[in-house]
Amino acid sequence: xxxxxxxxxxxxxxxxxxxxxxxxxxxxxxxxGESVLELSVSGARCAGxxxxxxxxxxxxxxxxNARLNLSTGKLHVAWRGELDPRTVAQTVSDLGYKAAPFEPxxxxxxxxxxxRHLIKALAVAGFATANIMxxxxxxxxxxxxxMGEATRGLMHLISALIAIPAVAYSGQxxxxxxxxxxxxxxxxxxxxxxxxxxxxxGVSLFEALNGGEHAYFDAAVMxxxxxxxxRWLDHALRRKARSAAEDLIALQTVTATRLDSxxxxxxxxxxxxxxxxxxxxxxxxxxPVDGSIASGRSSxxxxxxxxxTEPVACHEGAELRAGTINLTHTLTMQATATVQNSLVSExxxxxxxGQQSKGHFVRLADQASRLYVPTVHTLAALTLVGWLVLxxxxxxxxxxxxxxLLIITCPCALGLATPVVQVVATSKLFRRGILVTSGDxxxxxxxxxxxxxxxxxxLTTGQYRWTNPRTLPEAEQKALAALARGSRHPxxxxxxxxxxxxxxxxxxxEIPGQGCSxxxxxxxxxxxxxxxxxxxxxEHAEEGQSAAxxxxxxxxxxxxxxxxxxxxxxxxxxxxxxxxxxxxxxxSGDRAAAVCxxxxxxxxxxxxxxxxxxxxxERLKALREAGHHTAMVGDGLNDTPALAFADASLTPATAAExxxxxxxxVFRPDNLRSVAITVEGARSAKRHILQNFAFAAxxxxxxxxxxxxxxxxxxxxxxxxxxxxMLVTLNALRQHVGSTEEExxx
Amino acid sequence: MNxxxxxIPAALGLGLLAMxxxxxxxxxxxxxxxxxxxxxxLLDDDLDDEDT
Numbered sequence: 137x138x139x140x141x142x143x144x145x146x147x148x149x150x151x152x153x154x155x156x157x158x159x160x161x162x163x164x165x166x167x168x169g170e171s172v173l174e175l176s177v178s179g180a181r182c183a184g185x186x187x188x189x190x191x192x193x194x195x196x197x198x199x200x201n202a203r204l205n206l207s208t209g210k211l212h213v214a215w216r217g218e219l220d221p222r223t224v225a226q227t228v229s230d231l232g233y234k235a236a237p238f239e240p241x242x243x244x245x246x247x248x249x250x251x252r253h254l255i256k257a258l259a260v261a262g263f264a265t266a267n268i269m270x271x272x273x274x275x276x277x278x279x280x281x282x283m284g285e286a287t288r289g290l291m292h293l294i295s296a297l298i299a300i301p302a303v304a305y306s307g308q309x310x311x312x313x314x315x316x317x318x319x320x321x322x323x324x325x326x327x328x329x330x331x332x333x334x335x336x337x338g339v340s341l342f343e344a345l346n347g348g349e350h351a352y353f354d355a356a357v358m359x360x361x362x363x364x365x366x367r368w369l370d371h372a373l374r375r376k377a378r379s380a381a382e383d384l385i386a387l388q389t390v391t392a393t394r395l396d397s398x399x400x401x402x403x404x405x406x407x408x409x410x411x412x413x414x415x416x417x418x419x420x421x422x423x424p425v426d427g428s429i430a431s432g433r434s435s436x437x438x439x440x441x442x443x444x445t446e447p448v449a450c451h452e453g454a455e456l457r458a459g460t461i462n463l464t465h466t467l468t469m470q471a472t473a474t475v476q477n478s479l480v481s482e483x484x485x486x487x488x489x490g491q492q493s494k495g496h497f498v499r500l501a502d503q504a505s506r507l508y509v510p511t512v513h514t515l516a517a518l519t520l521v522g523w524l525v526l527x528x529x530x531x532x533x534x535x536x537x538x539x540x541l542l543i544i545t546c547p548c549a550l551g552l553a554t555p556v557v558q559v560v561a562t563s564k565l566f567r568r569g570i571l572v573t574s575g576d577x578x579x580x581x582x583x584x585x586x587x588x589x590x591x592x593x594x595l596t597t598g599q600y601r602w603t604n605p606r607t608l609p610e611a612e613q614k615a616l617a618a619l620a621r622g623s624r625h626p627x628x629x630x631x632x633x634x635x636x637x638x639x640x641x642x643x644x645x646e647i648p649g650q651g652c653s654x655x656x657x658x659x660x661x662x663x664x665x666x667x668x669x670x671x672x673x674x675e676h677a678e679e680g681q682s683a684a685x686x687x688x689x690x691x692x693x694x695x696x697x698x699x700x701x702x703x704x705x706x707x708x709x710x711x712x713x714x715x716x717x718x719x720x721x722x723x724s725g726d727r728a729a730a731v732c733x734x735x736x737x738x739x740x741x742x743x744x745x746x747x748x749x750x751x752x753x754e755r756l757k758a759l760r761e762a763g764h765h766t767a768m769v770g771d772g773l774n775d776t777p778a779l780a781f782a783d784a785s786l787t788p789a790t791a792a793e794x795x796x797x798x799x800x801x802v803f804r805p806d807n808l809r810s811v812a813i814t815v816e817g818a819r820s821a822k823r824h825i826l827q828n829f830a831f832a833a834x835x836x837x838x839x840x841x842x843x844x845x846x847x848x849x850x851x852x853x854x855x856x857x858x859x860x861x862m863l864v865t866l867n868a869l870r871q872h873v874g875s876t877e878e879e880x881x882x
Numbered sequence: 883m884n885x886x887x888x889x890i891p892a893a894l895g896l897g898l899l900a901m902x903x904x905x906x907x908x909x910x911x912x913x914x915x916x917x918x919x920x921x922x923x924l925l926d927d928d929l930d931d932e933d934t
Contacts, residue, residue, distance in 0.1 A: 183921035206918035255908050263901040267894060287886075294890060 142232030144184035160221045160237035175211040179233040254368045257306040261361040264302035268295045272354045292344035292351045299353035306360045325505040332542040355853040362861040363551045370555035392424040417467040426473040434465035466644040501554040541843040549860040553828035556868035561821035569804030577800035581784035582822035583765040590770035591724035600630035600698040612688045615656045659689040705809035712812035752778040828864040835860045
């Protein structure tokens with residue numbers, strides 16, 4: 137079985153075994169005399185994967201336990217003795233799975249405590265609902281008077297015995313949240329929920345003790361049962377989005393490039409860094425530890441820390457904080473703290489930043505509850521006063537009518553409307569290889585009417601191939617290679633691909649959208665656009681080719697050509713987006729000829745070439761001001777400001793780390809059609825959410841007058857509540873994602 | 883009607899038993915890896931593998 141690489145069932149693409157897997161030594165913990173390591177494994181999908189990975193690891197010397205969680209992709213390995221943790225990571229990597237060590241969060245070590253509390257509350261509410269309903273049906277069925285009053289009283293008392301502890305336990309999530317917002321002087325959806333449940337239970341208890349005819353115990357617990365389902369789905373979705381973000385982080389901060397005293401770069405585990413170490417930080421890298429810049433200047437994305445989207449310019453001597461992202465230039469920095477002292481708060485900061493970023497966006501559910509809470513409470517008060525004053529009814533009857541209104545209009549359907557739809561849409565998109573990294577992203581994407589594509593790496597594969605290395609003399613090629621190793625630009629990578637590894641040039645400076653320069657053995661070397669290196673652009677490149685110029689010292693400038701092919705499905709994606717009524721445009725930092733060639737192939741008239749990152753962001757701002765809602769699809773560092781300015785952002789899984797953490801959707805890079813599928817999915821989700829709200833509103837419009845008139849019996853309340861909840865759930869399940877073709881496996 | 887006197891407690895007792903079993907299984911983290919549990923059923927080579 138182990139002769140195949142990756143998933144033996146072919147459910148996931150195999151990961152190319154790397155020569156050196158990520159160094160996990162820093163992540164080993166000691167527990168009960170055993171060494172324990174957690175790895176985040178991607179690509180494992182089936183029973184074959186389980187037995188391959190666990191089998192191979194168990195055969196290693198001293199391994200006492202290897203267990204892979206197939207749902208989360210977390211692998212737990214424990215061993216005794218002198219086994220090198222690198223062997224563990226390498227073993228998994230050799231089998232064809234990508235493995236990245238990670239530090240289990242404290243809260244994760246306890247597991248998902250809140251989620252399990254919700255499930256237990258759900259079980260209690262479910263048990264109470266079923267059993268009280270059993271007793272209630274008997275009472276309802278004997279409406280003709282077959283049941284004696286004593287028996288009915290007994291039924292109500294037993295119901296009370298079940299309902300009161302159940303409400304006390306299962307209602308906690310709502311009571312706590314309602315109490316907290318009330319103390320802060322606000323009101324959320326949980327306030328009417330708590331009020332209705334408590335009043336219904338209290339009044340029913342009073343009726344049961346006084347031999348009354350109607351008791352609403354079943355309605356109270358059923359309400360909790362349905363709402364807990366919605367609450368749990370919502371929680372599960374958020375947790376999934378958060379763990380996706382954690383996986384991305386796990387892949388990032390593992391290693392750092394340390395320069396030894398001779399200036400040679402070595403890759404070390406970030407945890408092994410000590411105060412005083414000199415580190416090389418390439419553009420796009422996350423700063424691993426707190427420190428100060430030893431040489432170089434660059435702009436740094438500190439949005440994780442400060443919330444500012446504007447990059448901050450940093451000079452020599454400036455302080456750098458762990459978790460910020462170096463955007464444009466290679467830096468050397470001096471560490472002033474260890475990972476434990478600087479990185480600990482990073483996860484929390486990231487999640488917080490993510491939650492804050494949605495501050496300006498009002499979710500549909502919140503809009504609905506803002507309308508709902510005051511309306512229902514006013515109506516309930518009016519009902520009470522109306523019965524007392526206008527109908528001269530006794531206080532007990534008036535109160536019952538008001539409570540009946542609160543119970544029957546309680547937002548069962550509203551509480552389920554959004555979470556059910558989002559969960560269904562997210563899981564359907566996930567099966568198509570699209571990861572939704574933030575909860576309300578679907579709602580934002582559904583509004584979009586203009587999609588802006590980056591060219592390089594998004595519409596095209598982004599893998600440049602250097603087509604004319606032979607025209608460059610060997611000495612200059614060597615110098616060029618040294619410069620290229622210090623840059624993450626695709627052009628530079630294509631050069632490194634040809635020239636291999638070696639030394640790195642000094643003082644590398646990269647100007648986004650222009651090029652980079654540095655010194656090798658005292659000779660200045662520049663790589664980039666013609667005007668940047670000081671060459672005259674004599675001729676235009678052939679269509680579809682990109683050119684860069686290199687100039688070593690005072691020598692002649694050489695023209696290098698690179699080819700970059702269209703991503704599969706690019707044409708279909710653009711056509712599908714157009715069919716959905718979206719405008720499509722291209723923003724690229726590349727030369728006009730290259731952009732024009734791609735735009736022609738895709739039939740896009742609206743394209744902008746030679747754009748700087750600021751230009752891209754400005755253009756998106758202008759579109760927004762013109763009343764458009766934009767989606768940005770981009771992968772590069774120069775797209776990150778634009779991704780932040782767009783209403784929704786998508787990025788292929790091959791994108792720069794900085795882009796992946798700021799995007800709402802990450803899609804599998806093998807087919808660009810995913811973009812259109814995501815938009816379709818988001819629109820379908822929004823449509824179903826609105827339909828659900830319409831159902832809920834319609835139901836309330838019918839139910840409220842009935843309740844105000846005092847006609848609601850416990851039977852009607854129970855029927856209305858379960859009926860409306862089931863309606864919105866079934867409606868959510870109707871969703872289709874990309875129904876035109878069959879779902880791709882995995 | 884006398885039947886109710888033992889039928890209701892019996893029904894409630896059984897229900898409580900089921901609920902307790904479910905709550906125990908949640909506490910015991912049996913739902914942490916639903917996909918894995920489904921896949922592990924298919925493995926037949928766990929006889930010499932002490933921890934699966």
